[in-house]
Amino acid sequence: MSRTPNTRLQALMQAAGLSPAQLARMLRSVAAERGVLQASYDHTTVRRWLAGARPRPPAPALLLECLSRKLGKPITAQDAGLTRTPATVINWSERDPGRLILQLARAECDPARQVLLGAGPFSLSALSVMDLGTPGDPTAQPTDAMVVPTVSQRAHIDQMGAIAALFHGTAERYGGQSTRAALAAYLADRVAVFIGAPTRDSVHPQLLSRIAQLALLLGIASADSGDHGISQYYYRGAARLATQAGDSVTFAITLRMMATQAYDLGHRTPAVLNLAEQAVAHARHAPPAVLSYALSQLAVVQAHYDRHAALASLARAEHVHARIDALPGPFTDYPAGALYFQRAQTLSALGDLIGARAALKISLRLRTAAEPRATALTRAYFAETHLRIGHLEQALTQWQTFLAAYPTLHSTRAARHFQNMISQLQPYRRHPAARQVLDEASAVGQ
Incomplete structure (x- = not known):
């Protein structure tokens, strides 16, 4: 330029x-x-x-x-004069959610197009659920389904479920950045043939649900990579596909993740509260794991509005969680360690740091070997909570363990906690143990 x-x-x-x-x-x-x-x-x-x-x-x-x-509206790189390249990387006006997700995935696989793709901003206006439809609404169902052989399609439905579980497990262990490129490539290559293709009515909703789940995982991976604007497009595409599939479970999980993303970015607006409320509303007939998952996030957001409502939602989430009997999976289970982490977030927002500390201690005890990323993030949050209470030695113990795991994590959430640790320990630099942690952090960050 x-x-x-x-x-x-x-x-x-x-x-x-x-x-x-x-x-x-x-x-x-x-x-x-x-x-x-x-x-x-x-x-x-x-x-x-x-x-x-x-x-x-x-x-x-x-x-x-x-x-x-x-x-109050999306501004593109072209609008701001940041590039002379025409805005043809993605057709953002594409009405078909599957085709838009496919465009996004293909752009992620092309280094020449990633630059413009990454310019998409996180939009507060995109938190509205008004234009996402409602699962089960007949007007939201696709009308161009045709009859073709389905044996291969059923096999691919099962394969997509297995692939989703694989990518979810890897992301949980090492962070979203470790899976994002491979997941985008899988969607752009192997799943692309089913987007917009004719199918039998009996399998079409299942295909749409699987594609929605893959898009949801890509949204989570994008958010964990720091690309929150792109993450929103994946989330909204996943929600609209779930609507077309009549899949209220995936729809509820997606709304919950949209609320979580906005909250983690520091937004406490009524739109975020509405997202969390809508997630619970659509999860009311879902399996206990999904309902508990939605209720726990609602409690976190409600803590900034209504103490009684927050504690009621938290109690309900814990009551429902006790009924979970599903096998582990990305859309079927809600680990107990994660529930106690949400309890800690809720209590912290309510000003109960002692209660939050107790919940984090239980969360850490319940974390499994399959959750190294979540365990590290919990330790970092535990350390920050200890320091807020005034317990420097306990905070340093948790941060040292967090530092040992940090190099294996490819996650902007982990990076944010890493930076918080450095800034929060600066006033204690003369303390020998604090100085040692800062020195170790300096070595890790090089």
């Missing part, structure tokens, strides 16, 4: 009422929200962009997110 003034960016900033200094502050805030470890943007940085300098990654994605939030 030549060094000619970026008039498009200037116009958007004016429309948003943002000065260079104000935009720089927003950039730093969104960067921290996404776990970007180094973000030193200031008003001079923004002025260079206005003069025509090209922002370097991850600045474009952060910039588009800031503008989108202020203006």
Whole structure:
């Protein structure tokens, strides 16, 4: 991009009422929200962009997110004058959720198109469930299904379920970044033949459900990779496919993940609360694991609105959880360690740090060898809770164990906890044990 003034960016900033200094502050805030470890943007940085300098990654994605939030609508790289490449990487107006997911997966497999793909911002306006439909609504069902042989399709339905379990297990162990590329390639190659293809009425909903579940896993992996805008598209595509399949279970799980993503990014708005409430509403007839899963997140969000409602939802989640008898699987089980982690989050939001600490201790005891990533994240949160109470020695013990597992994790959530550890220990740098942890962290981060 030549060094000619970026008039498009200037116009958007004016429309948003943002000065260079104000935009720089927003950039730093969104960067921290996404776990970007180094973000030193200031008003001079923004002025260079206005003069025509090209922002370097991850600045474009952060910039588009800031503008989108202020203006209340998605802003593309073309809108902001950040690229001259036509916006043809993805047809964002594609109405068919399966075809949009396929475009996204194919773009992930093409390094030349990943740059523009990664520019998609997380959108608060995309948290609405109004346009996602309702599972079981006849008007949401596809009408172009045809009769063809189904033996192969049934085999592929089973295969997709096994593949989903494989990718989910790997992501749980090592983080979403470890599976995202391979899962996108599988969807773009092996699953693509079923997207938009004619099928028997009897198997079509099952195919749509499997594709929705794979898209949901890609959304989780994208969020854990820090690409929250792309994650939203996968989530919304998964929700719409679940609607077409009449699959209220996958629909409820997807809404729950959308609420979790927004909450983890620091959003406590009524839209996030509504997402969590809708997840519970659609899970009311689901297996106990799914209902408990939805209720626990609702409790976390409700803690910022209504203490009584939060504790009631948490109690109900624990009561329902006791009825789980399903085999482990990405859409059939809810580990007890995860439930106690949500209990800790709820109690922490309510100001009960002692109760949160007790819940985290139980969560760690219940974590299994198949959950190294979740165990490490729980230890990091446990350490932060100890420090908030004033127990430095206990916090250091948990952080040391977290550090031992950190190099094997490919997760922005883990990276955010890693950065939190460094910043929270700086005031204790003269403490010998704290200094040792900081030194170990420095060595790990090199």
